[in-house]
Amino acid sequence: MMNLLRLIGGRAASAPVARERLQxxxxxxxxxxxxxxxxxxxxxxxxxxxSKHVVLDPEKVIVRMERGKHVSTLEVDxxxxxxxxxxxxxAV
Amino acid sequence: xxxxxxxxxxxxxxxxxxxxxALGAALAQMGEKVVVIDFDVGLRNxxxxxxxxxxxxxxxxxxxxxxxxLSQALIRDKRLENLWLLPASQTRDKDALTDEGVGKIIADLxxxxxxxLCDSPAGIERGATLAMRYxxxxxxxxxxxxxxxxxxxxxxxxxxxxxxxxxxxxxVEKHVLITRYDSARAARGEMLSIEDILEILATPLLGIxxxxxxxxxxxxxxxxxxxxxxxSAPARAYMDAVRRLMGxxxxxxxxxxxxxxxxxxLLRRRAA
Numbered sequence: 257m258m259n260l261l262r263l264i265g266g267r268a269a270s271a272p273v274a275r276e277r278l279q280x281x282x283x284x285x286x287x288x289x290x291x292x293x294x295x296x297x298x299x300x301x302x303x304x305x306x307s308k309h310v311v312l313d314p315e316k317v318i319v320r321m322e323r324g325k326h327v328s329t330l331e332v333d334x335x336x337x338x339x340x341x342x343x344x345x346x347a348v
Numbered sequence: 349x350x351x352x353x354x355x356x357x358x359x360x361x362x363x364x365x366x367x368x369x370a371l372g373a374a375l376a377q378m379g380e381k382v383v384v385i386d387f388d389v390g391l392r393n394x395x396x397x398x399x400x401x402x403x404x405x406x407x408x409x410x411x412x413x414x415x416x417x418l419s420q421a422l423i424r425d426k427r428l429e430n431l432w433l434l435p436a437s438q439t440r441d442k443d444a445l446t447d448e449g450v451g452k453i454i455a456d457l458x459x460x461x462x463x464x465l466c467d468s469p470a471g472i473e474r475g476a477t478l479a480m481r482y483x484x485x486x487x488x489x490x491x492x493x494x495x496x497x498x499x500x501x502x503x504x505x506x507x508x509x510x511x512x513x514x515x516x517x518x519x520v521e522k523h524v525l526i527t528r529y530d531s532a533r534a535a536r537g538e539m540l541s542i543e544d545i546l547e548i549l550a551t552p553l554l555g556i557x558x559x560x561x562x563x564x565x566x567x568x569x570x571x572x573x574x575x576x577x578x579x580s581a582p583a584r585a586y587m588d589a590v591r592r593l594m595g596x597x598x599x600x601x602x603x604x605x606x607x608x609x610x611x612x613x614l615l616r617r618r619a620a
Contacts, residue, residue, distance in 0.1 A: 269537020274494050275544045282501050282548060289505050 295319050302332060310336060350458040353465050353593070354483040356507075358499030360470030362491045363527040366563060366573070368467035369397045370583070371487070373572035374590040376431035380462040383422065383432040385453075387479035388469035389445060392436035398425065399570025400433055409437035412449030418456055427575055432461075442475040454482045472506065480511055485521040485593070487554060491528050492540040500524070500549055523554035525589060530559045531605040542602065555589030557582050558603035 299319040306312055316335035321328060355368045365388075372384040386394035389409065395401045400423050406416035411434075418434075425431035434453075437444070457464050468479035480486065486507050490500045507520045514520065526545060533539040546553055557563075562580035566573035574583045581603060588598045 271534070271537045271540050271544065274540050275548070278494055278497055278540075278548055281498065285498075285501070286505070 295321060298330075298332075302334075306334060312336065350461055351463055351485060352454060352458070352483050353463060353485045353487060354468055354480040354507075355465060355487045355489060356468040356476065356480055356503050357489040357496070358470065358472060358476075358503040359491075359496045362489050362496050363557070363563075364470075364489050365393050365397050365467055366567060367487065367489050367525060367527060367557070367586070368394060368465050369572040370566075370574050370586040371590055371593070372431060372463075372465045373398075373425075373428060374574040374586050375463050375465075375593070376425070376428040377574060377587075378590060378594065379430070380594075381430045381460070382463045382465065383434060383457055383461045384465045384467060385434040385457075385479075386436035386467050387445075387475050388467065389436045389440055389442040389475055390438065391469065392438050394467050395423075395433060395435045396570060397567050398433055398572060400425070400435070401570070404435045407435045407437040408453070409440045409444045411453055412444065412446060418453060427571075442469070442473065445474060445478050447478065447481065450478045451482060472502065476503075477506070477510055480507055480520075482512055483507070483520055484513065485523070487523050487525050488549075488551065489525050489527055490545060490549070492526060492530075492534065492542075492545060494540070497540065497545055497548055504549060504551060522551050523593075524549055524551045525554045525557065527557040528559045529556050529603060531603045535605050553600065554592055555585050556600065556602060557585045557589075 299317055302319065303312065303314055303317050306317075312334065318331075318333040320331040320333070322331065353371075355364050355371065357364050365386075368384055372382050376382045384394060384398070385408065386392050387408070388394070392407075395404055403423050406421035408421070410416040411418050411421050421434055423433045423435065425433065434457075454464060466479040466483065469475040480503075488500045488503055488507075490496050504522060507522055508514055511520050524546065526542060529542070530539060534541050542553070542556060558581050560580065560582045562577050563573055563582050566576040569576060573580065574586050577583055578587075585601065585603075588601065591598045
């Protein structure tokens, strides 16, 4: 019936396109929701743990999350100043 | 027990204010004691849609700031004696609203009314977050159109995280109200269908309000559509929605596809 109407009308129905676009977009947006809080929390706790042993610049701790279709990756990038072993030795 | 219900959407122009007026009037028509609150500070319109624009003396901000008592700001409807309006301020900005101030007003109203309907402004900023803050239930007004559905999804996420109930680990009961629905266009595949919208939003349906001239006609004369033309299709759909809010099971009426002949369309155009 729909196909027949479409043939007569000469135009493809656009609602299925709308539906598909929305489903893809919202799956992505729902994934992002609440994520800043999670990353902030992870960053703060990682920073606290590492800082116990190494003197760090808090600005140099980067936590990033990439969401894939099947798996996501959590990337933690911590820049450690040279000579941190010395500060460690001093602490011991 | 009083119920606080927010009428919200994210997107503007989908029918929040019209729906607040219609749902509020319909609840009052069923004998409930109702107050509708306009949270759209700076752009108030609920007074106009309800035909009370010339009776506004004090407003929500005056009450929040202690300039007026709540009883002084409430406007009683001329047609329904158990329907009241708390207007928004037209001259102040939304920053004059405070969480504590709104919380106190809602708590006061809870002791006096069966239903407190909060008409949210568009957007996701202060006015909108405060309108939903104390809600027990939410009506998410959605048009069958991509941007409206996307914004509704965002608002649903906020209802689940930013409300007092959510923070206490309780649920805000959410309902989708589809407005401006055109069955003929949906049947032709030009408009998202009811099933599409409900599947995407994963939220139960409260009602389907058909696209209708009666809605515009009602706001033109400042009368909620359930009062202005109780037999019209949108009025019946709002009445059914209200029965569902009150816990009744009412069969969902999907607006029928009107078959119009060429002559019929021609005549209708002239009449309008």
